[in-house]
Amino acid sequence: MISRHVRETKKDRALSWVFLLPVVVILAVAAFIPLGYGLVLSFYKYKLNIPGMKPEFIGFGNYITMFKDELFIHSLTNNIVFALLSVGSEVLVGVIVAMMLSDDTKLSRLMTTIFMVPMIIAPVAAGTLWRMMLDRTFGVVNFLISLLNMAPVAWLANEKVAIYTIIFVDFWQFMPYVAILVLSSVKSIPESFLDAARVDGASSLKLFYKVVLPFITPVIIIVAMLRFIDAFKVFDTVFVMTQGGPGSATEMLPTYIYKQGIKFFQVGYSSATAIVFIIAMSVIAFAFNKLRSYQLRRLG
């Protein structure tokens, strides 16, 4: 960060701190204090569903339970599968779509506008929308595939299928996000780059591999990592579509933490899972920031 001031007065120096004050207070009250409180709770056995139970200090007890808890491990694996498959498919298709929209015709611009719709509507609405469409008996999707002589699928009620359905809805919402960000990067490729390749008589496919792809790779990496981190925050769509079910087939870390803490009142245990979760996410976020600032430097 470049500091650009000329001469400072006492008053201005004081005001600089005052300007920061509201943000620091809000973040302290709404983020740090709860986090600290959660850390403390994570060392206690504390169940609200047992009336009159006093919190009991059990050290790392909750943490040890967690790694033996199959449901927790299952939520974690589900979440990793969900993150890898949704982000992978979004990036792959998003890049192709971005390339197709890069000709900047009227049609492409109209498409870009329409594309923005899924990603800005409330995930809750997207979830209910697809839940209606994918209903086993009355859903339009099963009707459409019956026209193709295919048997109806229990999109949300089949343990093997449900997680892929959730992945699909995430893809529906966020593939356009990837496409639009990649598109803006494709559009910023300097013309001289493209000209040089064209003079050499490169084919379109070659142009893509030799010129376009290397240029947009840093953006692709950044967007993929952002989406990857977001994939571990998935809650709304799971909540309205399957509530983690059938069984625990679509349970993810956020829904698991929510259920343990808010629904089952396992306050201590839920806090411990949250703490492990945030430590893992901080490590990922930290690594990501390093990689991102490296990529941003490459972008110039």
Added chain:
Amino acid sequence: MKPNTLLRKSALSNFLSKPVKIVVLAVILISVLFPLYWLVINSFKMEQDYFAQPPVMFPHPGTLKNFVDIFQKYQLARGFRNSFLIAGLTTVCTVFFGSLASYSLINGFLPRKIKGFLSSWFLIQKMYPAVVIAVPVFFVISRLKLMDNILALVVMNTSFNLPLVILLMNGYYQEAPYEVEEQSMLDGCDLWQRYFHITTPMTKAGLVAVGMLTFVASWNEFLYAVILTISKAKPLTVIIAGFITDKGLAWGPMAAMSCVVILPVLILMWTMQRDFISGMSAGALKG
């Protein structure tokens, strides 16, 4: 960002053959638009149409009953007011406090170390999942007797959106010409006057972009809304989720309410698409 003109004529976008391209784009277009069409017509269907086989592709006759219902039975007006107040107040707080802090980071007189520390703190904070503090927040809020109170949601949403807003505003303040600042400093304006009258008005585009991102994010927010509201403070997103019960879905009201929650965001996006895209890509690539 200006699209380069040569791209238009170039073969860049033709790396798939034309028929393939048309098919792919058509498939994508249909899969984006058909669900929305389905949602809209579902909100005009009569009760028995939801269970018709084959499904009713176009309701004839249609009905406005679902919209009347959500208005009369499901507290549409109150839900809308709550959503609007939560998103509106959050936007005002976030943009004001966020721009103040960002201005101080860029043009204020803080030790270098503090600036660096705060900037990386905000970056990390932007990425951590909100759910990790859900349980403690739930406790604190209920002890403070702020349960089912819009203010609690405004504070939480503000804290979620502040980091991104600050990071984005940093970029806009850095681009604002510093000479004007210096001149007004010589004219005897203090830091507040320079923030309020001189520099911030020059970043209007930035304020609009971050304001819009914040509004949409808090309008759509669900996790904390569902945890921290019981009845009278419920925003639209929570009401929608309430139509999913153990006994099944309330198809009509659910579709109608979903239309209501989507519409304002669509209008906002339609009118300010450019700011939206620029804010979004800055959020991903600059922050």
